[in-house]
Amino acid sequence: MFKEAAFVSSASMAAELEIVAKVAKDMSISVKNAKAIANRAGAKARGFAPITDFIDEMSIDTMKLVSAINVESTTLSKVAIAELRTRDAFSKFVEVKSKATNAEFISTLTDSIEALKVQHNEEKSELVRYAKKLKSLMDDIAQKMAVANVIVSNSRIEAVNAEEYRASLETIADDIDKSCATIRDRVNQSFNRLENAMDQWKRLATYESNKHL
């Protein structure tokens, strides 16, 4: 369970997922090795070739997804900071209003408060929009990893028939398995961070709506 502030969570996601891109790249290299071995093994590793093609494609797709997540999470982080600042300004302005009820010119602050409220609502909508987009991108990676699990199991079965190439192909299958586990773990961490941030924004929206802010 994350206890960190929402804007920290959103800022941490990009850094966390950068490692995923590196692992996906390593995975792509492992798959290319597997392909070379499968070619040498010829008929003994016939079933291995389509598997390596699939994993290669998947690792490239994962890198692309991580790159898209990077862009979205950086934007989300910027919006989260802007929202935080607007929220702070808004609460300060409301404080001014309550402190200066009898001030001659207090009514002149109304337009500024209204403008801030509009800006704050826009930023809150943006947060939800970017967070949903990120969630969907992370879901895509998670799905790819689930499929990869099945494929790696198949590759182990294929490796059994590869006779003298079996040990090399099994090692590669293990490497890919480990890479998938790392990616799953990192994506889960980021997902939890995103959920934490979204939960805080949701609770804040409920609080503001109860307070009629």
Next chain:
Amino acid sequence: MKATNIYEEKHKWVMFGRDPNKPGGIIDTNQYLVCTDDRAIVLDPGGIEIFSNMLASLLHHVSIDQITDLFASHQDPDIISSLGLWDQALPHAKLHAPWLWEGFIRHFGLNAIDYVPAPDEGGTIDLGGLKLEMIPAHYLHSSGNLHIYDPVAKILMSGDVGAALEPIGADIFVEDFDSHIDKMKMFHQRWMPSNRAKNDWVARVRKLDVKMIAPQHGRIFKDENVGKFLDWFEALPVGTAIS
């Protein structure tokens, strides 16, 4: 926050400070409002911690639309760290501050307000006919530092020069200059780095017709205490942290 009219004729000067509700541990500051019939400028508007009390106090004197200008004598947080909030409150305002600090002050958050970089030699802020002069006060204490002189009211807003460290309930004006020295001696000797800069400033101010020196901390000097302060400051060795 206490508000005191220190000058009121065709235009007005109000000093804000001695805030009993300010959070503990932060230095007490004086903020100044200069307003004409339709324009107003806030001089050294203060830190983020006092923003809500400051704006609440200002609205007793001027409307939000009337505040068209802000002035920051230098870059310190107690001077202008509230900028990000003023930027939301006064999106059409101008901030006059030393050119040297533009890239630094913008770190406080500046999107809407227009930063007007003041040159080293100072210049004029035209407040709808009332011309306020920016007077160079570099290295006192900041390396890019300006003060505001109002030739009509004959008030010099002197930033950290003339500052004193005092409890929150201190009087607004210096009454007994000699007993006030203890409250400002260390401040000037430790915060002001250059005797040459100090003497240059004293010579510059002696050429002006000043009835009041209004610092950003502590009490205001008026009438004969203006001269006493200039004499005292001129004779004071500063930059004492280097022996």
